[in-house]
Amino acid sequence: MVQSSVLGFPRMGANRELKKATEAYWGGKISQEELINTGKALRAAHWKIQKEAGADIIASNDFSFYDQVLDHIQLFNAVPERYRKYGLDAIDEFFAMGRGLQKPAKDGKPAVDVTALEMVKWFDSNYHYVRPTLQDGQTFTLAADPKPVREFLEAKAQGVITRPVLVGPVSFLHLGKPDRGAKVDPITLLDSLLPVYEELLTKLAEAGAESVQIDEPVLVLDLPEKTKKAFGPAYEKLASLQGKIPKITVATYFGDIVHNLDVLPSLSKAAGIHIDLVRAPQQLDEVISKLAPGQVLSAGVVDGRNIWKTNFQKAIEIVQKAVQTLGAERVIVSTSSSLLHTPHTLASEKKLPEEVADWFSFAVEKAKEVSIIAKAVTAGPESVRAELDANAASMNSRATSKRTNNPAVKERQAAVTEEMHNRKSAFPDRIALQQKNLNLPLFPTTTIGSFPQTKEIRINRNKFTKGEITAEQYEEFINKEIEMVVREQEALDLDVLVHGEPERNDMVQYFGERLDGYVFTTHAWVQSYGSRCVRPPIIVGDISRPAPMTVKESKYAASITKKPMKGMLTGPITCLRWSFPRDDVHQSVQAQQLALALRDEVVDLEAAGVKVIQVDEPALREGLPLRAGTEREKYLDWAVKSFRLATTAVQNDTQIHSHFCYSEFQDFFHAIAALDADVLSIENSKSDAKLLKVFDEKAYPRHIGPGVYDIHSPRVPSEQEIKDRIEEMLVSLKPDQLWINPDCGLKTRQWEETRAALKNMVSAAKFFRAKHAQ
Structure with a gap:
């Protein structure tokens, strides 16, 4: 019998109950007991959903109040x-x-x-994890009340025997880093960490766990030899405990493991190996050939990263191929990864066009899909004939729909020339004209774009969405908010202002709602980090811009101040990566369509008198293929061209900015330089200034604003703290190329802390301005 499994389930709840509870706790509005009880209720509900969907293997310890890697930091007492x-x-x-x-x-x-602690992207997803930060002489001990055991027993008490999920020892260490000032190489701590796994797995076995899922996603990366060699001692140690610990399934996802197949013998005693056959279907034969006798293959054929229905015919063919070689008892049908990256349930969506809704599958529905596929392979297609026929009809509907194809967009794409990717002049000529036009001081100050989205803003947006206020009333409210934000910035004496984005719900959704080719949901929230959720728009067809999207607000903001006003756009790669993209058209095609739409917007902003335009690309690094090689260079080529296509139609005296966060530039510095933006702003404050070292080692000819404080935290940095950061920056950067700004937008912050932090930032900038004045 072919079994079915779900590698993990979204945590937030159908109505974002977890987000609301954690934020209420942080705000002192509910007790810790109430927060804990919310977590228990959500876990119980999610286990029940999966059980009722027919999944045979259900995960536990996939829940977290913030992040699963952070859970393990505390679980192992690796707390600085x-x-x-x-x-x-x-x-x-x-x-x-x-x-x-x-x-x-x-x-x-x-x-x-x-x-x-530092927060970085989880591989190439839009989820962020908290990086293990390790010390010289680091020791590990198991928490007194281990969370994986506690949550396994919780499920067991409800009649659900789960498979606990753990981050694997090699991945935990490889994804970690030495603390500031420490010199430890994290992977050398393996011998200290393994006894904690032994103790934890033993306790899970005593609690009644029959199997565990140990995630080793680093196996899809290009690994240094010392990391690859660590799998041997790690899993030999765990193999020696057979009979005392649960059976182990080692899970990989987000790519193939063919380049690391020499590690598989080290995992030969594991009961099973999970691979992602959505992202890398080509690895099936080679992985099967390297499995140990009796070892189970968990076949990830249901996409854990996107919202499209699984093509049952194709998935069943893949699973049957595995069954023909291994036998039914050695194959499990699974999600490709945790469903953390998908919305909760399609049932919540009442406003989607019926035709389009029929193409989608969210977490609840995907839990059913694995069960249907497993049953089709085990009992034959007639056992699920109605489901298979409905699925085939959905596939055909999407393939033939007029929503997906726009001949005018394709015609415009065909007319794109190489020259359209280039600015009119080189940077030295541009910056001279820009400086004459903008007249900015040394160490110019600005923000990344958004200002606090207050309760009043959300209430009025909701009223407008529901039709409770008119478009004129809403525009009047937005203009008042913009004016308030402009006056606040003038009072703080910032040099380049922004309009604050009070009209925007999300930096991608806002644009998607104004582009043809997108559809939108009302409840399809996905966790990005902590309590932060996003509702990605969905690209269903060819993309075009029917009308200006941001010009009205930016033009108004510019009209009420004498200071330079910065127009704010989201770049083509970020619009693509932070949407659910089409899976029937290459992403480069979608990116170029987005770039052409944004090109029109940039030109219109310039014509409206906005002479500083920021086109944010925080997802550029996220989209980078996980492994070096030809695919990575191909991606960078079309990604850079998309950005340049969007930004190069302006005159030389218009200054183009771009913003990046959670970016490790070492891997693709040449591409960052190739964007040819006049000014870059980057997340820097939580990265121990490591990003600056790249700019120091590889001379960067244009202007740059490394973030001077972390906007994801409510704490207010002191003026001296910011001065210290600027002093660090000046080791790598010249005074005349350095901008002073926060790490990212201020949307999630409160006004009181925002004013205090920016006041200290401006004061620090003025200190260095006076110090370096000639």
Whole structure:
């Protein structure tokens, strides 16, 4: 019998109950007990959903109040001392590592002021994990009440025997980093970490767990030899515990493992190996040929990263091929990865066009899909004939729909020339004209774009969406918000202003709603990090811009100040990556369509008198293929061309900015330079200034604004803290190329902390301006 499994389920709940509870707890509106009870209720509901869907193997320990890697940092007592010294309880220590903590002394307790651990993208997804930060002489011990055991017993009490999910020892260390000032190589800590896994797995077995899922996603990467060699001792140690610990399935995802097949003998004692056959179907034969006798293949044929229905015919063919070689008892039908990256359920969507909704499948529906595929292979297609016929009809409907094809868009794409990717003049000529036009001081200050989205903004947007206020009333409200933001920036004495984006719900959704070729959901939220959720728009067809999207607001903002006003756009790659893209057309085609739409917007902004235009591309690094080689260079070629196509139609005196966050530029610095943006702003404050070293080693000829403080934390950096960061920057960058700005947009922050942080930032910039004045 072919079984079915789900590698993990979304945490937030159908109505984002987890987001609301965590934010209420942070705001002091609910107790810790109420927060914990919300988590328990969500876990129970999600296990029940999967069981009722017919999934044979259901995950536990896939839930987190913030991030699953952060859970393991605390599980292994790998918490840096700077968080331990305050005597915080486990929950507050956990959140302090995730988002920082700043609070005054009270009731005899000392003041707390600690920044968050570094947060980076989870492989090439839009999810962010908290990076393990390790010390010289690092030790590991198992938490007194291990979360994986506790949650397994929770499910067991509800009649669900789950398969606990753990981040594997090699991946945990490989994804970690030495703390600032430490010199430890994380992978050398394996011998210290393995006894903790042994203890944890033993406790899980004692609790009744029959199997565990150990995620080793780093196997899809190009690994250094020392990391590859670590799999041997790690899994030989775990293999020696057979009979004392649950059976192990080693899970990989987001790519193929063919280049690391020499590691598989080290995993020969594992009961099963999971591979992603959505992202890398070509690896099936080679992986099967390397499986140990009796070893099970978990075939990831249901997409854990996108919202399209699974093509049952194709998935069944893949699974049958595996069954023909291995036998039914050695094959499991599975999601390709955790369903964390998909929305909760399609049932919540009441406003999607019926034709389009028929093409989609969210987490609840995907849990059913694995069960249907498994049953079709085990009992034959007639056992699920109705489901197969309905699926085939959905596939045909999408392939033949007029929504997917726009001849005018294709005609415009065919007319794109190489010259359209180039600015009129080189940077030295441009910057001279820009400086004359903008008249900016040394160390110019700006923000990344958004300002706090207050409760009043959300209420009025909701009223407008529901038709409770007119378009004229909503525009009047937005203009008042823009004016308030402009006056706040003038009072702070920022040099280049923004309009604050009060009219925007999300940096991609806002644009998608104004482009043809997209559709939108009302409840399809996906976790990005912590309590932050996004509702990605869905690309269903060829993309074009029917009308200007941002000109009205930017033009108004520019008209009420004498300072330069920066227009704000989201770049083509980020619009693509932070949407659910089509899977029937290459992403390069979709990116070029987006670039042409944005090119029109850039030209219209310039014509409206906006002479600084920022086109954000924070997802450029995210889209980079995980492995070096031809595919990576092909991606960078079309990604860079898309950005340039969007931005090069302006005159020399219009200044083009771009923004990047969570970007490790070492892998693709040449592509960043090739964008030919006049000014880059980058996330920097949580990266221990490592990004600056790249710019130091590889001379960068244009202007750059490394973030001086972390906007994901509510803490306010002192003026001296910002001065120290600027001093660090000047080791790598010249005074006349350095801009001063936060790490990212300020949308999620409160006004009080925003004013205080920006006041300190401007003061620090003025200090260096005076110091370097000639």
